[in-house]
Amino acid sequence: MRKRVKRKKRKRIIIGLVLITLATMGFACVGVFANSSGIMNSSIAALGNNVSDEDTRVVKVRDGGKTIDQAMLTPIKKYFETTFEATADLKTTDITDLFSDPSSENAQINQSALNYIINLRLNQSNDLKMTNYECGITISKINNNAGEIEVVVTEDHTVNFVFIPDVDSSSSGIKHTFYLKKVGNSYVITEHYKDEDSFTMIQEAVEAGTGDPEAVADQLLSESLANVEELSSEKKAYNSGAAESQEAGVDNKYDAAAAVKYAMAWVDPEKVIRNENKYSAYDEYGGNCNNYISQCLFAGGIPMDYIGDVDTQWKWYGETVDLDETDSGRSPAWTGVEEFYTYASENTGYGLAAIVDDNVFSGSAGDILQYGQDDEWLHSVIITKVITDSNGNMLDYLINSNTTDRINYPASAYGYSDLRLIKIEGWNEN
Structure with a gap:
């Protein structure tokens, strides 16, 4: 199967956005409604x-x-x-x-x-x-x-x-x-x-x-x-059929529709809203983006995972970082962009099963995109729809996000230029 070619590292000249991502904190996301009428890939004429x-x-x-x-x-x-x-x-x-x-x-x-x-x-x-x-x-x-x-x-x-x-x-x-x-x-x-x-x-x-x-x-x-x-x-490789998509065997499938429904519930076109009755908000600590997408995945049935070390825990039971293998505190992967990618890449056994090295344009509604610039990954968003043309060719994603809160926003319209995809397959019990 074709794996995504790793891009060459460019000389770091531009200083990226303020990135508050500490190993013991896991904050990263620098700085977006309404009706979730299904999450199937959508043609232009069917939207909004x-x-x-x-x-x-x-x-x-x-x-x-x-x-x-x-x-x-x-x-x-x-x-x-x-x-x-x-x-x-x-x-x-x-x-x-x-x-x-x-x-x-x-x-x-x-x-x-x-x-x-x-x-x-x-x-x-x-x-x-x-x-x-x-x-x-x-x-x-x-x-x-x-x-x-x-x-x-x-x-x-x-x-x-x-x-x-x-x-x-x-x-x-x-x-x-x-x-x-x-x-x-x-x-x-x-x-x-x-x-x-x-x-x-x-x-x-x-x-x-x-x-x-x-x-x-x-x-x-x-x-x-x-x-x-x-x-x-x-x-072009994806639309020509030259890129093979991967699948992971899982014990339990991801409920992408439920994740997108949650993503739509916790954004608003005019004001900032946060689900602070259940979770803390991290806008003042570098951004709320990964906290938001973690909440979406949890709503989609992915269970919190406190088994393993710092790289293989994904949990939010409270605001304080707690790396003990207990249902308490939170792990950096819940709120941090890079930390979540590491968890999605390295977790085995219980918890999330994801694919991180597939073609960027092979995603579906409910999957996660991450944006980067100058070799730093800064922002996580959730795909709400896939936009295709009349021939079925992939044009773009629509995404939702927090920090700057966006709703059904084209992925290609961002100021960040680099993208990577995290395909959410489901979760395993053992």
Whole structure:
């Protein structure tokens, strides 16, 4: 059987996102509704409803947030309108004139992050332009410090991508921090920060001294396009039938439908929700993504496993790390991206049975994808649907995730460019 070719390791130039993954902690996931009408592979025509029956592109302020002066809101709303329009059309647009100093490092980071995501999406095989979008912004904090205004905004959005126009793809919980200064009767942006993959990758690399924003973004894009090319070849091999899929014999099959149903229940298109009645949330410790996918697998019938050493335990009975072979505490594999992959790779006997070296595009609803960049694996998501064309060729996955919460979001639209698949087969009793 064909095993996935291991990719060559590239020189590490771009500094990845903050990765809080300690051997004794297992936190990793850096930074997405509704009806689970079955989980069979779906053709484009069978999915979802449009944001609107007509083309709609709008940025609106959500009710329920803090009240903000209209003059302060104006430059913030302009930022969202300009960047969303550019991303929708995948058209490079100068946004530095939205800043008080267009030549500042922060303005250039914002420009470079926008250019990066536009160019990455332009090089994907699917058309990732948008027909519609509705962006909601909620003002969550306003501070006035000696004339500098800090405004914290939470973004949600629902969009329709061109290649899947009938699918509503949603994101929520994206944090933005704007700094404003008053000029006459108006306000202007001095700095803006965004807690999302491509922006944070570029910002951290610049702060680490690896280059100016444009050079960092160019290097990141070069690495990402190499990943896109490799994944494209892998998809072609899968669609041509040249890649053989593997199966594992298991005592008990995975209930993928139940896992996807849970995945749909614990995301929302406008606000962040967490199942904290049963589990802790780890958004403040590097991300909640793997905690979320572990909960989904547990809902799908995969039992917690406290048998074995640190690499072969997968459990959550409480928040404190506990590596004893008892039904207490939690193991790093429950919350950590790399740790979960190690568990899926190495566990034998009781517990999860998974395949980790198959073709990336051979997955099904309920399986797990992990995203990486610059040889680090940073984010776990669950597949909700497989998108195929009219000839049955695999086009893309739709995924759900936490940290930035996403619902039915195309896997190819992420700022992270590398992918690996964890196929969940079921679990064994002995």
